[in-house]
Amino acid sequence: MDGSILESIGVEIIGVMSPVSICMLLVVLLVYSLTSFNSPSVEPIRTAANLVYLEAPSDSTSQKIEGSLLNALVFVILIAAVTFLLVVLYYYNFTNFLKNYMRFSAFFVLGAMGGSIMLSIVRQFSIPVDAITCFILLFNFTVVGVVSVFAEGIPIPIVLRQVYMVVLGIIVAAWFTNLPEWTTWTLLVALAVYDLVAVLAPGGPLKILVELASSRDDELPALVYEARPTVSRGSRRGGLGLLVGGVSSDDVEVEMSRRNGTGSGSGSGSGDGESVEMMDEETSPLVPNARDGAFSVSVGGSDQFRQAEIVEDEGERTPLGAILGMRDEMEPQSRGGDVREEMTRGIKLGLGDFVFYSVLVGRAAMYDLMTVYACYLAIISGLGCTLILLSVFRHALPALPISIALGIIFYFLTRVLMEPFVVGTSTNLMMF
Amino acid sequence: MTLAAGIGYVLLALGPSLALFVTVVSTKPFLILILLSSTLLWLISLIVLSGFWKAFLPIKTSAWWPYVILILTSVVFQEGLRLVLWRGYKKMEDMLDAFADRVAKPRLYLTDKMQIALAGGLGHGVAHAVFFCLSLLTPSFGPATFYVDKCSYAPFFLISAIISLAFVTIHTFSMVIAFNGYAQGNKSDQLIVPAIHIIAGTLTLVNLASSGCIVGIPLLYIVALSTLAYCGKMVWRRLTETQIRLAPQNQ
Numbered sequence: 186m187d188g189s190i191l192e193s194i195g196v197e198i199i200g201v202m203s204p205v206s207i208c209m210l211l212v213v214l215l216v217y218s219l220t221s222f223n224s225p226s227v228e229p230i231r232t233a234a235n236l237v238y239l240e241a242p243s244d245s246t247s248q249k250i251e252g253s254l255l256n257a258l259v260f261v262i263l264i265a266a267v268t269f270l271l272v273v274l275y276y277y278n279f280t281n282f283l284k285n286y287m288r289f290s291a292f293f294v295l296g297a298m299g300g301s302i303m304l305s306i307v308r309q310f311s312i313p314v315d316a317i318t319c320f321i322l323l324f325n326f327t328v329v330g331v332v333s334v335f336a337e338g339i340p341i342p343i344v345l346r347q348v349y350m351v352v353l354g355i356i357v358a359a360w361f362t363n364l365p366e367w368t369t370w371t372l373l374v375a376l377a378v379y380d381l382v383a384v385l386a387p388g389g390p391l392k393i394l395v396e397l398a399s400s401r402d403d404e405l406p407a408l409v410y411e412a413r414p415t416v417s418r419g420s421r422r423g424g425l426g427l428l429v430g431g432v433s434s435d436d437v438e439v440e441m442s443r444r445n446g447t448g449s450g451s452g453s454g455s456g457d458g459e460s461v462e463m464m465d466e467e468t469s470p471l472v473p474n475a476r477d478g479a480f481s482v483s484v485g486g487s488d489q490f491r492q493a494e495i496v497e498d499e500g501e502r503t504p505l506g507a508i509l510g511m512r513d514e515m516e517p518q519s520r521g522g523d524v525r526e527e528m529t530r531g532i533k534l535g536l537g538d539f540v541f542y543s544v545l546v547g548r549a550a551m552y553d554l555m556t557v558y559a560c561y562l563a564i565i566s567g568l569g570c571t572l573i574l575l576s577v578f579r580h581a582l583p584a585l586p587i588s589i590a591l592g593i594i595f596y597f598l599t600r601v602l603m604e605p606f607v608v609g610t611s612t613n614l615m616m617f
Numbered sequence: 618m619t620l621a622a623g624i625g626y627v628l629l630a631l632g633p634s635l636a637l638f639v640t641v642v643s644t645k646p647f648l649i650l651i652l653l654s655s656t657l658l659w660l661i662s663l664i665v666l667s668g669f670w671k672a673f674l675p676i677k678t679s680a681w682w683p684y685v686i687l688i689l690t691s692v693v694f695q696e697g698l699r700l701v702l703w704r705g706y707k708k709m710e711d712m713l714d715a716f717a718d719r720v721a722k723p724r725l726y727l728t729d730k731m732q733i734a735l736a737g738g739l740g741h742g743v744a745h746a747v748f749f750c751l752s753l754l755t756p757s758f759g760p761a762t763f764y765v766d767k768c769s770y771a772p773f774f775l776i777s778a779i780i781s782l783a784f785v786t787i788h789t790f791s792m793v794i795a796f797n798g799y800a801q802g803n804k805s806d807q808l809i810v811p812a813i814h815i816i817a818g819t820l821t822l823v824n825l826a827s828s829g830c831i832v833g834i835p836l837l838y839i840v841a842l843s844t845l846a847y848c849g850k851m852v853w854r855r856l857t858e859t860q861i862r863l864a865p866q867n868q
Binding site: 190191192194195196198199202553554555558559562563565566569595598599602603605606607608610611612613614615616617 | 644645646647648649650653654656657660663664666667668670671684687688691692695713716717720722723725729732733745747748749750751752753754755765767768773776777780781784814817818821822824825830833
């Protein structure tokens with residue numbers, strides 16, 4: 186029995202959703218275990234995100250709203266400025282500087298911020314560990330992380346890189362949850378709007394960056410999570426699967442495979458040993474937004490290279506918008522005995538999206554578990570919608586707006602409407 | 618110790634669903650998507666219902682009829698939702714089949730369809746357990762527990778976990794029954810599902826009476842187990858039927 190199509194549809198979507206879920210789960214656990222510890226003595230820290238206004242519980246609501254709006258505005262302006270700076274640097278080919286800067290910021294995040302989180306975990310659970318061991322562990326962890334973020338020439342397993350991306354997201358998100366409540370909400374909304382503008386508006390910095398990178402056929406100098414399938418090279422891959430609406434089948438390809446080398450045609454289709462015809466299509470990454478004002482921008486971009494021969498039914502329309510996927514792309518062996526290097530590229534999701542999804546969920550975790558579940562579901566479904574849109578529009582899309590909007594709506598609906606209802610019925614042991 | 622108790626409650630309510638998830642759903646990404654969307658749908662239904670009932674809560678009177686109306690409206694609404702889900706599923710099935718034809722893969726098998734129904738049902742069940750049981754569990758990780766006056770034999774968390782387990786079972790397998798009933802146009806299968814749901818909902822009303830849970834919970838479990846048995850019988854019948862039908866073709 187040939188495997189049913191259920192197994193091959195949606196692999197890519199799950200490949201993006203599962204790390205996001207893991208990230209959110211860990212942030213929620215972290216928030217839970219740490220807030221119970223230092224909630225009375227927590228002091229508002231001044232970061233880039235609350236430069237203007239420091240929220241105090243005694244302030245009136247209008248004061249809080251005003252202050253948090255100002256904070257969000259300043260933060261977004263900061264991010265925009267940093268992003269433009271990065272774009273300018275990238276435009277003038279300061280790529281090495283950018284990469285080293287990314288490495289430095291990864292080092293700083295993992296070492297300093299991660300270190301302080303590690304310390305509070307050690308204190309919270311009274312883990313018996315001495316300072317030297319702790320330092321060595323932290324140092325090793327950090328160095329491996331820095332190396333794996335931009336590995337050039339070193340064969341770093343993709344899994345390690347993915348793990349470090351998630352860890353970076355967790356650390357930054359855990360820091361953002363220290364922000365006061367009003368500031369968090371306005372900040373999230375402002376960032377979602379900024380993301381929308383920066384990616385979609387003509388002249389938006391992230392749009393320029395992605396276009397530049399794709400025209401140069403270059404890796405983006407940014408922290409990006411790559412949902413590259415972890416299938417061993419040379420095995421027959423089931424390709425990707427996506428839910429799509431009304432697009433021709435090749436429009437939707439998100440996972441690409443690129444081959445370098447003197448390739449003959451692939452086994453499937455009409456491949457008869459002609460040269461590798463690369464089609465340079467526009468990118469279809471998910472572009473996120475800037476991450477942590479002081480640090481960097483994280484953008485997703487991917488070039489797509491395909492061999493024309495593989496796509497037999499190109500241009501064929503699926504009328505109702507069906508499901509794309511599953512093109513058994515490559516034959517593993519090369520026919521002419523050529524050596525090929527196969528590199529697959531998956532959907533990319535910027536680290537900023539990880540961070541701000543997790544910030545939302547972490548903020549929800551400070552209220553109740555119910556809001557956490559509701560926000561999680563909302564964010565994941567928003568991400569799913571974005572992925573579907575991605576396959577329709579085929580160019581970089583902001584991943585924040587839909588998810589954040591849904592997340593905030595569900596948070597307040599749950600808090601205001603659902604909680605009294607559910608608590609009321611279930612403490613009476615009534616269920617349905 | 619309390620942490621262990623809390624985890625125990627979670628596993629009690631969701632253990633079987635976790636097993637189902639790991640063995641059936643998690644291997645097929647598409648089923649995970651189905652599960653997530655069905656969970657989201659259930660959440661939305663709960664929000665709509667609570668928005669509707671917000672005006673009337675909290676119920677001051679000690680009479681039991683408002684609760685009956687509450688349960689009835691909720692069940693009716695959710696059964697309506699099941700029809701919506703079925704419509705959506707039907708469209709999706711057509712698309713999947715068209716797609717399978719296009720890539721020269723076999724169409725959906727009967728077991729695939731049943732697995733989709735199972736994933737949908739599991740989504741409903743998990744959402745139920747999550748919102749009615751798990752979300753109230755936060756205090757149980759702390760250093761105390763909580764008893765309800767009307768059912769003071771066991772901690773509230775334990776009781777709600779037990780009830781949730783029954784409901785998870787009912788939701789999960791009634792979806793399989795319902796989808797099969799709709800697919801075959803079988804009236805009895807279509808009608809038994811709302812019936813089960815209403816019976817189960819009204820049985821929890823017994824808990825309103827003082828120490829009513831002694832009676833109510835076993836009855837609820839009878840309903841859950843008979844749902845399970847009915848579903849098992851129906852699936853077995855369908856599978857053997859199709860095997861008989863397929864056997865001559867294979868020769």
